[in-house]
Amino acid sequence: MAGVDLARLARRRYTEPGHPTPIERLDRLSAALGGPTIYVKRDDLLMGLAGGGNKVRKLEFLVAEALAQGADTLITTGAVQSNHCRLTLAAAVREGMRCRLILEERIPGSYDPGASGNNFLYQLLGAERIRVVPAGSDLVAEMEAEAADVAAAGRKAYVIPGGGSNAVGATGYVACAQELLYQAFEMGLRIDAIVCASGSAGTQAGLLAGLHGHHADIPVIGISVRSSRAEQEARVWELANRTAEHVGLRGEIPRERVVCLDDYVGPGYSIPTPGMVEAVRMVARTEAILLDPVYTGKAMAGLIDLVRRGRFSGSDHVLFLHTGGSPALFAYTGVFRGA
Known part of the structure; x- marks a missing residue:
C-alpha cells in the first residue's frame, strides 16, 4: 500500500514490530444501540510501557x-x-x-x-x-x-x-493510520467513519495527516474533552498540517476534514457526566472493555449519542479508536459505585 514513508524518521520501538493492535467487531454493543456496526481499534492494548495507551x-x-x-x-x-x-x-x-x-x-x-x-x-x-x-x-x-x-x-x-502533541509526537498516529488502513484492507472492512477523543490534538491530527497521505477520505469525528468546537478544530487543523509537513506530505489538509464536537465535555475537563458514566458502564457490560472517565468514556458517550440521533445508517461501519487510560478509572471509583 502506497503512502507516507516513515522509515527515514528516528523511532524507538516500545511496541513489537509486525503486531498491530487489533480491530474488533463489537456485536453486543452494536445490537444494544440498534444502529451501525461498531468496531474498536484497541490502542489501549499498546502495552509496551506501564499501563499502555495511545x-x-x-x-x-x-x-x-x-x-x-x-x-x-x-x-x-x-x-x-x-x-x-x-x-x-x-x-x-x-x-x-x-x-x-x-x-x-x-x-x-x-x-x-x-x-x-x-x-x-x-x-x-x-x-x-x-x-x-x-x-x-x-x-x-x-x-x-x-x-x-x-x-x-x-x-x-x-x-x-x-x-x-507536536509534529514529532503526532507522527505516531500517522503510523497508526497506515496500520489501520492495512488491517481494514486485509479484513475486507469498509470504514465509514472513525470516532476518537480529542484533547491535546495529536491523535486526531496524526490520523488526519496519515489518512490524507494515503488519499483515504474517511471522516474522523473528534469528541472534544476540554475545548470549544471552534478552538479544538483550529488546534487540530494547525497540528495536522504541521505533522503532514514533518512527514514529507505536500499540500494543505482541507479544513472541512477537521470535525470536533464539543457537546460531550459537560461541566469541564475530567468532570464526570451522566453520558460518560453510562458509556463506561455499557461498554464494560456488553464487551468487557474498560474505558477511562476522562477521554474514551466521553468519546464513547459522543458515539452513543450520535447513533441514537441517527448520525449513521444501519449499514455503516464505524470505528472507535480506544486510546487507553483505564488506570484513571481507579481514581473515580466513587462515580461508578452502584452503577
Missing part, C-alpha cells in the same frame, strides 16, 4: 529525538491524572533516564498526593520531581524552568508538550 505511539518518535539530542531527562506536563505523564515517565525508566512532571490542577483542590490511579503510578515509577501548578499556568514556562534547573545540574533535558 501515548506509546507518540513516545516512540519523541524519545528517539530526545536520545538523538543527548538528553538524560524527560520533562512534560499534564493534568493530575495524566496518562501521558504516566507513560512519559515509564519511557524514561525504560531508557535509564530521569523524568520530571508538571501537573496542572485544572479542577481546584483535585490533586491528592495519596490518590490512586495514575497519581499512584507516578510515585511507583519513581518520578524525580512532581510539581503541581494552578489551572491556567504558563506550562511552557514552567517546563522551561525545570529544564534550566536540569541544565544547572550539568544534565540535559528534553521537553515534551502536554499529550506529546
Whole structure:
C-alpha cells in the first residue's frame, strides 16, 4: 500500500514490530444501540510501557529525538491524572533516564498526593520531581524552568508538550493510520467513519495527516474533552498540517476534514457526566472493555449519542479508536459505585 514513508524518521520501538493492535467487531454493543456496526481499534492494548495507551505511539518518535539530542531527562506536563505523564515517565525508566512532571490542577483542590490511579503510578515509577501548578499556568514556562534547573545540574533535558502533541509526537498516529488502513484492507472492512477523543490534538491530527497521505477520505469525528468546537478544530487543523509537513506530505489538509464536537465535555475537563458514566458502564457490560472517565468514556458517550440521533445508517461501519487510560478509572471509583 502506497503512502507516507516513515522509515527515514528516528523511532524507538516500545511496541513489537509486525503486531498491530487489533480491530474488533463489537456485536453486543452494536445490537444494544440498534444502529451501525461498531468496531474498536484497541490502542489501549499498546502495552509496551506501564499501563499502555495511545501515548506509546507518540513516545516512540519523541524519545528517539530526545536520545538523538543527548538528553538524560524527560520533562512534560499534564493534568493530575495524566496518562501521558504516566507513560512519559515509564519511557524514561525504560531508557535509564530521569523524568520530571508538571501537573496542572485544572479542577481546584483535585490533586491528592495519596490518590490512586495514575497519581499512584507516578510515585511507583519513581518520578524525580512532581510539581503541581494552578489551572491556567504558563506550562511552557514552567517546563522551561525545570529544564534550566536540569541544565544547572550539568544534565540535559528534553521537553515534551502536554499529550506529546507536536509534529514529532503526532507522527505516531500517522503510523497508526497506515496500520489501520492495512488491517481494514486485509479484513475486507469498509470504514465509514472513525470516532476518537480529542484533547491535546495529536491523535486526531496524526490520523488526519496519515489518512490524507494515503488519499483515504474517511471522516474522523473528534469528541472534544476540554475545548470549544471552534478552538479544538483550529488546534487540530494547525497540528495536522504541521505533522503532514514533518512527514514529507505536500499540500494543505482541507479544513472541512477537521470535525470536533464539543457537546460531550459537560461541566469541564475530567468532570464526570451522566453520558460518560453510562458509556463506561455499557461498554464494560456488553464487551468487557474498560474505558477511562476522562477521554474514551466521553468519546464513547459522543458515539452513543450520535447513533441514537441517527448520525449513521444501519449499514455503516464505524470505528472507535480506544486510546487507553483505564488506570484513571481507579481514581473515580466513587462515580461508578452502584452503577
